[in-house]
Structures are given as C-alpha cells and as structure tokens.
Amino acid sequence: MSDRTLDRSVVPAPGVLRPARFPEIHRFDLSNGVPVWFCETDGMPVTTVRVLHPSGAIREDASRAGLATLTGNLLESGTTRLTALEIARTLESYGVRVGTSTSWEVGSVDVTSLTRNLEAVVGIMAELMTDSVFPETEVARLRHEQLAAIRQRRADPRHLADEIINRFIFAEGTPFVRPASGTPETVSAITRNDVVDFHQRTFTPTGAAVVVVGKLDPARARDLAEEAFGGWSGGPPPPASGVARAREPGVQVVVVDRPGSVQSEIRVGHLGVARNTPDFFPIAVMNTILGGAFSSRLNLNLREKHGFTYGVNSSFVMRRQPGPFTVATAVQTEVTGAAVREIVRELNHIREELVTDPELTDARNYLAGTYPLRLQTTDGVASRLSELFIYDLPHRYVDEFPEQVLAVTRERVLSAAVEHLRPDDLTILAVGDASVVGSQLEELGLAPVEVISAEGIGRTAPERS
Amino acid sequence: MTRFPIERYELENGLRVVLSPDATHPLVAVNLWYNVGSRNEREGRTGFAHLFEHMMFQGSQNVPDTQHIAHIERAGGSMNGSTWLDRTNYFETLPSNRLELALWLESDRMGFLLPAMTREKLDNQRDVVKNERRWRVDNQPYGDWDERIQMMMYPSDHPYHHSVIGSMEDLDAADLEDVSQFFSTFYTPNNAVLTLCGDFERDEAMQLVAKYFGDIPRGPDPPPLPGKPEVPTRLEAPAREVVESKVALPRVYIAFRVPPYGTDLFQDAEVATRILGTGGSSRLYDAMVREGRLAQNVGGYAFPIVTGAAMLVFWITGSPGVPIEQAEEAFWKVLGELAENGCEPEELEREITSQEAQRMISLQRVSERANEISMFTTLFDEPERVNTELDRLRSVTREGVTRFTWEYLTREHAGVLVYLPEGGTGEVEP
DSSP states (O other), X not given: OOOTTOOTTSOOOOOOOOOOOOOOXXXXXXXXXXXXXXXXXXXXXXXXXXXEESOOGGGSOGGGTTHHHHHHHGGGSBBSSOBHHHHHHHHHHTTOOOEEEEOSSOEEEEXXXXXXXXXXXXXXXXXXXXXXXXXXXXXXXXXXXXXXXXXXXXXXXXXXHHHHHHHHHBOTTSGGGSOTTOOHHHHHTOOHHXXXXXXXXXXXXXXXXXXXXXXXXXXXXXXXHHHHHTTOOOOOOOOOSOOOOBOSSSOEEEEEEOTTOSEEEEEEEEEOOOTTOTTHHHHHHHHIIIIISTTSXXXXXXXXXXXXXXXXXXXXXXOSSEEEEEEEEEEEGGGHHXXXXXHHHHHHHHHHSOOOHHHHHHXXXXXXXXXXXXXXXXXXXXXXXXXXXXXXXXXXXXXXXXXXXXXXXXXXXXXXXXXXXXXXXXXEEEEEOHHHHXXXXXXXXXXXXXXXXXXXXXXXXXXXX | OOOOOOEEEEOTTSOEEEEEEOOSSSEEEEEEEESOOGGGOOTTOTTHHHHHHHHTTSOBTTBOTTHHHHHHHHTTOEEEEEEOSSOEEEEEEEEGGGHHHHHHHHHHHHHSOGGGOOHHHHHHHHHHHHHHHIIIIITSTTTTHHHHHHHHHSOTTSTTXXXXXXXXXXXXXXXXXXXXXXXXXXXXXXXXXXXXXXXXOHHHHHHHHHHHHTTSOOOOOOOOOSSOOOOOSSOSSOEEEEEEESOSSOEEEEEEEEOOTTSHHHHHHHHHHHHHHSSTTSHHXXXXXXXXXXXXXXXXXXXXXXXXXXXXXXXXXXXXXXXXXXXXXXXXHHHHHHHHHOOOHHHHHHHHHHHHHHHHXXXXXXXXXXXXXXXXXXXXXXXXHHHHHHHHHHTOOHHHHHHHHHHHSSGGGEEEEEEEETTOOSXXXX
C-alpha cells in the first residue's frame, strides 16, 4: 500500500475549499415586539434557546455591585408554582440545565435541549424569567455563596490579577473598575428588595431578544417563541450606570504582594476599544500576530524562546463601551522583570514596523479559517446571533467575517497598532512575591513600583496613590 | 437516535484507523491516541510522558522547530495534545480541504521525530513544563489535590501513585536519551489509534492514510507496565491527610478506589456519583448546599481509568461559618441513606435522559466525536461504543447502584484529604 516515492519534505497543498455557510437567518418580532433571531441547522436533534435581557451589570448601582449577578443566579430558586428542588428535578428529567449568566451588557438565560423536549423545557425557562418569587432564605443563601466565591477568587492569584488590573486601567467611579460580581462590601449590602426591584426593572421585553438555533422548522420556532415569550410585558430598563473612561495617562507599575509565590501573575494593559470600532478587523489581525494565537510574537518570545511561561496571550475585550486591552501571563518569580521587558518590547515593536507578509497571511488565514469551527454547535451559532443583537451588527456580518479578515493589509495592521496600543499609558501589574519582584521591576525604569498587600484586598479597597 | 458511521481497519504496521465521515460542516477532525501515559513512566522520571508530549510540538525531520503548530494555525485549524494517566492524545480540527496537511504532520512526528530533537529544545520545554507545574499546581489553591489523592489511593509500586505533571526533580533529570528511548518504545504505529471524523471521502482518506503512515515501521511490543498494576478495587484501610495551605475556604476531598473503567461495576459507580453529586437535583447538593447550607459547593467525578482500579472522588468546599467536620458528617449521612434505602426509579431515569442529551450536545463537535472514538478503540478495541454507550447505561439497575454504594462507598475504604486555610481551624467567620 505504501508509496515508496513519497517526498516528505513537500508540504501538502490545500484541496478545493468547501466554504462554510452560515445558516439562513430568520428575523421576526413577537406580538409584544420582542425581536427573534432564528436559524435552522442540520446535524444533531438539539436546539439552543437563549433569551437576552437588559439586566447586565452596567445597569446596577455601583453601591450594589453584584446585584445583577445575584439576581441571575436566583432565577432557579423558586417560582409561584415550583420550589427550587422541583425546578432542578423537572429540568433534569428532560436532561437539561438552564444556564443563567450575567455580563456587563446583558443577562442571558439559556438552554440546549433535545429538540423533542423543547416546548416543555422552554415553558419552564419562561416561568423562571417572569414568575420567580425570590424567597428570602434563598436570597440569603446565594448572597452568602457569592461572598464566599469572591473570597475564593481573591485567594487565587489568576483571578486576583484579573480583578486588580481593572482598578488601575479605568478611572475611579466608572463601571469597569469594579468586578461585575461585586465586592464583599457591595454584595453584603444587597437586600431581597434590591433583587425584586432589579428583576422587575431589567427582566423586561424592552431591550430584550430571543435567539433560537436548532433542528426545527421556522413555523415551530415561531410558535415556540410566541407561546413562551409573546405575553411578556414591562417598561423600559434603567440606563447604564456610567461611561467607561481611562485613568489619567502615564505608566504605572503595581505589585500585589503575595509572599512566597513561586510565580508572578502578570497583567499589562490599558483602556481598549468598543465593539463598534471601525478598526475591528485590523485590530483582530494585529492582536492575533501580537498575542492571539500560539504562533504569536509574544508566545514565541516568552514561551518558545525564553521558557519563561507556560503561555501568554493578549486580548481586546470589546463591549458596547471600551473594555480593557491586556496581556496576561504567569512566569516564574525570578524572571518577572525580564518577562515584562519582553512584553513592553513586543508592544513597541509592532507599532514601529510593518508586520511581515507571512505574519499577515498566517494571521488572516487563522482567523478566517477557524471561524467555521465556532459554527458547529447550536450554541456556537446562537452566540454569533447574540452578538448581532448586543452590538447592533448587520446580518451580513456573519457571512462576511472571513472576507473582511482576509482584506486587512499590513498598513492597516500597523495603523491599528499605532492607534490602539499605547505603551506610554500601560499599567503593569504583578501578583507575586514583592520582596523578589519589586527590585526587578524597579530596574526596568518604567515607573516607581507601588506595592499593595494581597491580604488587604480581602478586606478593603487598596490604597491608591 | 443518531448513529455515527464507523469503519475500523488496521495497516500492516499495526496502526488502527477509524473513519467516521459526516459532511454536515466542511471540517475534519484528526485524532491520535497513543497508548502511553504517566502510568508507563519509570521511577525517577515522573512527568516524562507529558514533557515528551511537549517535545512532539517541537518539529520533526521535515517540519522545522515551531512549524507544526504554525502550519495548522495558518491552515485555519485548531490543535492541541494532552497527557493523562493511561494515554496521550494529539488532535486538530481543520477546514476539510486540509486533511492531507494534518496527516503529513502527524505521520512526520510519528515516524521521524528524533532527527529534530536537540538538547536546547528539551531544556526550553523543560522550563515551559516546570512553569506549567507552578501555574497549575504550586501557585494554585488546592492545586496539588490530585497529586496527594493519587499518593494516598494507590500504593507506591502502582503506576497511578504519582501525578501526570511529575516532580521538579524528575523533570530536571530527563535527558535526550530518555526522549529517544521513550519514542522508540511507545510512539509506534502499533501502539496508536488514528481517527478521522468529519467531511472527507472514504476512499480518498484511506489512500492518504496509507500514503503517510503506511511506510512507518512497526515497533516492538510495548513493555509491561512498571510496578504492580494489580491492586484491590477497594482501599485496604481508611486514610486521612490534613494540609494547611493558602486557601480561602476549607475543602475536603473524599476518594474511593473502584473497579476499572469498562466494567459493569464502574458504570454503577458513575451513576451513583452523578445521583449523589452532579447537578441541582443531586442528593449531596440538596442536603448540603441548598437545604443544609453546610457547604459552598459539592461535586463528584468517577475517573474513567483502566489500570487495576479506577477512582471516584467527591469534593466539598466549606461554607464560611460552618466547621468543615460538620459538612463531612453530613456527606456520610447522605451516602448512608443511598446505601440503606436505595435509589429512586426517577433518579435513574433522569440520569439516562441527561446522558442522552449531554452526549448529543457535546458530540455535535467532530473533535469530541473523534476523541471518544479513539478512546473506545484504544481502551476496548470497540469504536462502535460511541453508538452503544446509552444502551450500556440503560442496563444499570437500581439494585446495582444501591449495592455498589453499600459495598464501596464506606468510611472503612475512603481516602480523605482536608485542606484548611493556613493557621485556621476550618472555621472562617461568616
């Protein structure tokens, strides 16, 4: 069978590409005006239904940070008809779990079910959204759990770094400074009345949307959505609680002291861009080359060349408002300063010179080629449709994604780097052993090193200079 | 019920190949399982199977240094590898017109890895892996739980006594000679399974597999496992360890040895674990979290491992203000009730429906399907099990689950690992 003349030094050429096709999007309104996005898929007999509400953390009061998350978590704690245990048993008898998640922009209630059980499952999902009673005991229990979870995250250097970097990127008093799940102070202050009020004001059809993706025909999808969500009523949600803004310009170097740490969790970043930036595609390609893929500059440098780390990545978190741009990695304590120097070097380098042709081609092909991987599941397609709604993108976006990526030029990559990476405004954060890493960072000469105690963070907000 | 097509055959060199075509999406998953894991490591070389996995991404005779991954990324694919107790797997999903690229890359490192290996690459990946250990284990709350549990649950001469990540000393000791020996011993076509799942044409795929893998020579039969793989399927005497470390909340891990994955009893173990510890309707969640308010969270997992005895582990994270011993007592009470009164018919029904739904959902991805097929072929030489798993589950009875709980899930046979916050008593102020 074997081919004795096989020349293994030749890289096999691609065959004929069968382009991926985004399923046809059906868009209709329910009788109460709620917009529905629906796609019929081939494949397995499962369907995802997702309801997006204007109940994101951006609409909660800063003094009650964590309220949106708590309210979402409480949806399975009892309705006028069912107790929490009955809800869990009924859903699990259909083999499903209803997921509730709360981001800054929206709250979402989500289920993926065998299509044959869909009507029953979605009926319960609608009941959770509109008929939850928030028993006092369940509010107390889940508030207690949320406080304990915050304590646990702060004991974990990765999560601690993720939380603290935002305090130094965004201006005080603006929304993204605080973690969306709140702080011990704000969560402790939340009462059942706050939950009931927030639920009443934000689980409302005004500003909501329904996404249905699966193996079912459009007529059934329409009936399903109308039956479950068409009778839902409510007024407009409260406005967003603030506008994202960066702190004052300049470089900051901060160490969160965790004595005895064998690694430093490093975060380097600054204010990024909103999702509606006209530079979305150039930024995506630029970030892929910088730190968005395994073969990125940062990973080849810090991991494959220096062996400083198991991995490093860079990302722009894009929301309706600008989120953070961050480089994230964990390196052994001894090389913390050296790793930061390499990160800053890469940020400068990509702003100074055009990327090479192979870098450009590889990054474009990677982004365009992996896009269909995210369309294999009903859940994946539902996420793309949710983005259309949340960020107000045109339908053609889902089809045009690959060609838009492939059209980005080296010049556009350079201008995206120059405009959207700002080495002069970096916050450099290391969660690690200050007695060792403090002097390493000092020696870089970027800015005076500010040390805060990890212990202190558990109790109060750290001192800011 | 969806059935996946399965065609299994073997090349002359012993490579087992499974094809499962599905043209729903223009994607193809290529998945290789090598029948080698941390269980095959010799004394003084813990962590080596995993370090070796890293070396497999460092180029081969016709693929320069970092180009394995670069080739896949620029083709629009995603890839990775992973090492576990019993096996090591390598996998990529690509646009279906790049199947040949994946087969070229996988065959080059299966057949022609050693010419590309250098001391410099080994030193670099050793540093990377040591940082992986720091990240996953040493700098992470509860990060060493599996290492401690494995030590507790398996005797020192059992291949599961040590963790996959291994010790820093052993990682330091590994040299190029180890790389070459390990490769020649375990990375042979007759010790591997190759699965293709997705959008390809059967005859063409068979030709490509023969073209790239056909001339790789068969290797020697792999040696028997080191140490003593046979071990009683219950811990002989209860064990307990208490650790103080940088954790915010106390946590207890409670582990049991159970019959290996693939046996009927393991299936009972899996169902019992889920009835007890998975989801909002599970007994432990209801008694300890929702109603009892004794724990922040609970969970359980039956490790699908095959060497001598598998392992079942429950964990309970303490709730602030509640002594962890109180949560531990409540755990035993819940297990006692299941052993005494048996499981309910609805519990078993829910479990079967849940598995049906969860399998359908996760098997939407060609990569998941390919991995499961490789697993069933490597462990049981039974790729068709991807289609019959639910039937096997349906054969589990209430009596079986109850008897299993009674016989295996007892204090006399449990290994218990307790984490307490440094300087703490297990009680944290609320």
